[in-house]
Amino acid sequence: MLQDERAQFRATLPENPADLWKGFPGRIAAVLSGGGARGAYEAGVLLAFQDARLPTHILTSTSIGAINAASYASHAHGFVGNARPLINGWLRLKPSTVGIDWSRYIFVLAGLIAASAGFGNFTAELLRGFGIEVRQDHPLLSWLILGVAGLAVLYFYAELPYLFYVLARIARRFRWRPDPPKVLSSLAANLMVMACILWFLLSTQVSFHAQPVMVLTARTDFWIGAAVAGIAILALVFRNRISQLSQKILKSPLDSGLFQNYERARFLKARINVRRLRRSRIRVIMTAADLYTGQEKFFVNRPVEEIERDPGADAAFIRSHFETAGDLIKAVIASSAFPIAYEPVPIDKGLWSDGGLVSKTPITPAIRLGADVLFLITVDPAQEVLPKIKSFFDVGMRAFDVLMARNVIAELRLLETVNQICEDQATKMGIRPEQMRLEIAGRNYRYLKAITVRPDAPLQATLLDFDGKIVRPAIEQGYRDGVKAVQEFRRYIAEMPGFTAQYVLRLESAELARTGG
Secondary structure, X not given: OHHHHHHHHHHOOOOOHHHHHOOOOOOEEEEEOOOHHHHHHHHHHHHHHHHOXXXXXXXXXXXXXXXXXXXXXXXXXXXXXXOHHHHHHHHOOOHHHHOOOOHHHHHHHHHHHHHHHHHHHHHHHHHHHOOEEEEEOOHHHHHHHHHHHHHHHHHHOOOHHHHHHHHHHHHOOOOXXXXXXXXXXXXXXXXXXXXXXXXXXXXXXXXXXXXXXXXOOHHHHHHHHHHHHHHHHHHHXXXXXXXXXXXXXXXXXXXXXXEOOHHHHHXXXXXXXXXXXXXXXXXXXXXXXXXXXXXXXXXXXXXXXXXXXXXXXOHHHHHHHEEEOOOHHHHHHHHOOOOOOEOOEEEOOEEEEEHHHOOOOOHHHHHHOOOOEEEEEOOOOOOOOOOOOOOXXXXXXXHHHHHHHHHHXXXXXXXXXXXXXXXXXXXXXXXXXXXXXXXXXXXXEEOOEEEEEOOOOOOOOOXXXXXXXXXXXXXXXHHHHHHHHHHHHHHHHHHOOOOOOOEEEEEOHHHHHHOOO
């Protein structure tokens, strides 16, 4: 399907598509957003740019966009990137190739079971050495029931305390109506666990030197119940200390992310030509956030001193916010290490994580680099469908999406405000908005043509669906939307007359505030 669409699009282009853009004197920037596996959509858009031989002078990126940008520029010829290696990488993708392996937590659980079994049998053998022996009337059934109780605790641990919470509220005579379905669920879970424990206790015999010293029968139920109640009371009294100890025990086998970065690093090193990326004429900017300070940093593939001299570049901003990446692969990994899922990356004295924390769609660095046209490529659909949230992981990923969306709104607001002022003033003066330049508090702003590229409907892939079969439709949709963006840019160039005169409008801060800035 993709090959057919590429052939159809190429048929609409001149024999040498690069001739279409020779008359445009400005600098073109593509802004690549974050979005996890949905970033395959961006790869399709970039493939359309490649087929149109559209020059890309600037690639600002964050998160998965940093991976796409680095690959596209590292295989570029001049200012025209090459998306074919990127597309091939997406189509060959599997969760394990980017380090997503949930089985590691099965091993963690298996380690906990092995530790419990080891210490349990050690204790049993130690007691047997002192002449104390624990026997089961029906050992096979008893151990099976204990296993069922363990699974019940594992899967219903969230429901178990609710019943006791309701009983405590009733005992204190609070006027409050509990949630009936939740009460029934908690009651069923507690009955299952207590029934399993009671069976296990009633089928247990303890002998001393082969003489029974305690046989658990109905007569001893009272004392067993009293002992259990005493243990429960002690657990409540020392709840905070037990919680702190549990935190230390459970936290120790967990890293700063669910998944490690070494598999991703190996995958990216095989697909990003670092030497060519370092020499590429395309400015590649990768956004990352320092978890210690909350500051943003823009890692770039070229020397900062060289970028400062680019046409229209804001040298002061570049010196304060840009840093030449010493290790480009590490910079890519840091920019795309979204929290909870992946470990943050230590670089120099900082601990760097996903750039979406500070800028999901890094528009500002593209403007400061002197872009005249922005292709804003985002994976968020025009009409968003609310996701299903079932686990703490879903909560974390959704919260991250919400945060990134707010960052996009903040960056778009300045661009839209400046463009609106330029359009209003240009209309009054009978000129093109591209001829307007704003001067606000000593800083210069220009009208920038912004072309938004986004899917109309939600993409099938979610944040962590790194699978070639799942992301293929996103690539195809990205290509179709990329073609539309190229055609829109062609129309824009055709309608834009040549002009040389420039007009400067100086605005005071109060005037900008009245216009919505």
